[in-house]
Amino acid sequence: MVKLSKSQLVEKVARKSFNECDLDKDGAIDVKELHVGLLLVYDKLNKILPVYLKPPGHSTVQALMRKYDADGSGHLNFEEFHSVVRSMVGLNEDAKFTDSIPFIIGSRMLLKMAIFPLAAFAIKRLLVATVGEGAEKVPNGVLAFGVEGVTKLAAVKLAK
Known part of the structure; x- marks a missing residue:
């Protein structure tokens, strides 16, 4: 090989x-x-x-x-x-x-395609349990985008 x-x-x-x-x-x-x-x-x-x-x-x-x-x-x-x-x-x-570039790409793709959506799903379940059925209307994509944004903000804060 x-x-x-x-x-x-x-x-x-x-x-x-x-x-x-x-x-x-x-x-x-x-x-x-x-x-x-x-x-x-x-x-x-x-x-x-x-x-x-x-x-x-x-x-x-x-x-x-x-x-x-x-x-x-x-x-x-x-x-x-x-x-x-x-x-x-x-x-x-x-x-x-x-x-390496392949590792960086792979880890970021894992975050975007698996970790952020799973976190969004968990947040949605938590919202439905605490707020009620109205929280079910919040799109998963919006929650995943929010999780990604919070992660990036936290990385910026930690870098300072």
């Missing part, structure tokens, strides 16, 4: 992204070009995915540069950039799967 991180598809995507973000065409990318490249990748993903992926901030990009700049040159060659892309896929030997 071939690991996704070592597949030709991932290498092809990495090569295309590397060529797009190597703005000065010197065969290596600096931290600014890496940031531009990652922003481009996340922009493309956010256009096609049903969930929003927050692009990495400058400090994260700098940490990626330090981690994957094997020769300490302050630039990533293609092989080093390819390692960054493989880590984003989550199957790189030194990457944590929980930091």
Whole structure:
């Protein structure tokens, strides 16, 4: 079985992204070009995915540069950039799967498609039990949207 991180598809995507973000065409990318490249990748993903992926901030990009700049040159060659892309896929030997794009997408889809609707169902049952049958008219989608909104607000409050 071939690991996704070592597949030709991932290498092809990495090569295309590397060529797009190597703005000065010197065969290596600096931290600014890496940031531009990652922003481009996340922009493309956010256009096609049903969930929003927050692009990495400058400090994260700098940490990626330090981690994957094997020769300490302050630039990533293609092989080093390819390692960054493989880590984003989550199957790189030194990457944590929980930091990978597939894991983030899967966990957010699980929230949107299962956890939020289940929470909405539970809230509706509680409302019917406490308020009465009139609460049955509240659409489940509205309650699920509300649960998602409260979750996002709580995440913002906790981040402060």
